Amino acid sequence: MDATSFKERFLPCHQKLYRVAFKMMGNAQDAEDLVQEAYLKLWNKRNELTEIDNAEAYCVTLIKNLCYDVLRANRIEEDRRQPEELSKESEISLVKQIELRDEAEQVHKLIHILPEQQRKVILLRDVRECSFEEIERITGLNTINIRVLLSRARKRIREQFNYIRSYENR
Numbered sequence: 001m002d003a004t005s006f007k008e009r010f011l012p013c014h015q016k017l018y019r020v021a022f023k024m025m026g027n028a029q030d031a032e033d034l035v036q037e038a039y040l041k042l043w044n045k046r047n048e049l050t051e052i053d054n055a056e057a058y059c060v061t062l063i064k065n066l067c068y069d070v071l072r073a074n075r076i077e078e079d080r081r082q083p084e085e086l087s088k089e090s091e092i093s094l095v096k097q098i099e100l101r102d103e104a105e106q107v108h109k110l111i112h113i114l115p116e117q118q119r120k121v122i123l124l125r126d127v128r129e130c131s132f133e134e135i136e137r138i139t140g141l142n143t144i145n146i147r148v149l150l151s152r153a154r155k156r157i158r159e160q161f162n163y164i165r166s167y168e169n170r
Contacts, residue, residue, distance in 0.1 A: 001046040009049075010042055013059040020060055024067040026098050034070065038063045071095055106164060110157045118153035121146055126154075 001009075017038060021031035041062065042049065052058050071094050111122060120139060124130040125146075132143050139146070 001050055006043065006046050009055050010039070010059060013056050016056060017059055017063045020063050021067055023102060024064065024095060024098060025070070026101075030070070034063060034066050038066055041066075068095070103161075106161060107157060110160050111153075114153050114156065117141075118149050118156070121149040122153040122157075125150055 014035065017035045018031055021034045022028060025031050025034065038059065042059070049055075049058070074094070111119060111127075114122065117139070121135060121141075124135045124138060125132075130138070132146055135141070135146050136143060141149070
């Protein structure tokens with residue numbers, strides 16, 4: 001495979017590779033480094049890649065594996081520095097922590113684009129864990145209105161969150 005055909009086939013995948021790496025690694029520098037490493041590996045194997053049907057899927061698998069390797073190596077180093085009894089946080093894989101943080105940020109952003117009353121009610125109930133009576137005193141709304149606003153807010157967040165997640169999995 002020559003340089004021109006390599007560029008035509010694999011460079012269109014660059015943005016997707018970067019997004020996957022950034023999501024898994026959590027910072028831009030590591031993501032850029034891993035994308036460069038992925039392209040180096042692809043270039044070194046360019047003659048073997050002519051038989052691949054789906055270049056994007058191959059590239060995404062490659063970048064994920066590179067990220068897992070780095071995360072695994074970092075976790076082994078962290079485990080060596082920890083005492084024998086590991087805390088609950090260290091039992092959750094680093095990848096899962098990154099995914100949970102990313103999801104929490106998405107939900108936070110979705111809450112802040114809700115209409116004002118829905119945003120107030122969901123923040124009071126689900127974030128600050130206020131009772132319905134406390135929310136009534138703060139907002140001046142009755143319990144029925146609070147429940148309706150809360151239901152609508154949760155539904156809207158759930159729908160938008162699912163839409164975002166389905167879009168990312170494409």
